[in-house]
Amino acid sequence: MKASKSTSARGGRREGAGRPAGDSKLFTFRAPGPLARVIEAQENKTEFITRCIASQLTAEGDTVQESQKMLRGLGDAWPATRMAEARLPFFDIRIVAGFPLPLDADERAQDIDLLRLLCPHPEASYLIRVQGDSMIDANIHSGDIVIVDKSNRHPSENEVAVCELNGEYTLKYFVLRDGQGWLVPANPDYPEIPVREGDDFSVWGTVTYVIHSVHR
DSSP: OOOOOOOOOOSSOOTTOSOOOOSOOOOOOOOOHHHHHHHHTOSSHHHHHHHHHHHHHHHHTOSHHHHHHHGGGTOOEEEGGGSOOOEEEEEOSOOOSSSOOOOOOGGGEEEEEHHHHHOSSGGGEEEEEOOSSTTGGGTOOTTOEEEEETTOOOOOTTSEEEEEETTEEEEEEEEEETTEEEEEOSSTTSOOEEEOTTOOEEEEEEEEEEEOOSOO
16 A cells, blocks of 8 residues: 655644744852852842843943943043053153153154053953043143043042942042031032932942043
8 A cells, every 4th residue: 555645744844933033141159058049039030130230230330331321421432442552662760851862763662552551451351532621720621532440449549530420420529528528629610519418329339540632
């Protein structure tokens, strides 16, 4: 007896079946006891973990998009890790305003990584182009680029800091007087800003270098 050809619709890929294409990835990790118990208590563990990570990134401004969005009021911002490597000849001598010294011998020079020199902690540093002249007496002019180290959130009164006050970002000195915090500009045309009890305030980072042209 000749076998009949199967007409079953089974087998093969059905349209719309399977997981939709996307950029999601599967991660596995081992959690310590207390954290594992918290995760186990969640009804939707994946959603809980994803929400916690997203919340932490937003709070610390660790994503490029979040940091650029938050700092938009100060000016354009770029993470230091996105900057291309730049090596320049470096003459390790003490130059004085006296008799001229020969600097034309290549054997006297050594290459240095400019980014590493200016950003000791590039993974925690941002370059921000300044808008405004409230820090002009600190030699920070509108259009200058400041390098901000986020790993230093405890500046001295002589260090310029990026501060967040009630959702707004500003470049100022942070000074404590009799327990009262003040945001102090370096321009007499701008007022000092008190940080009052109940304000949402934090130091986002400390300025380490200022880059500007000597020709204005």
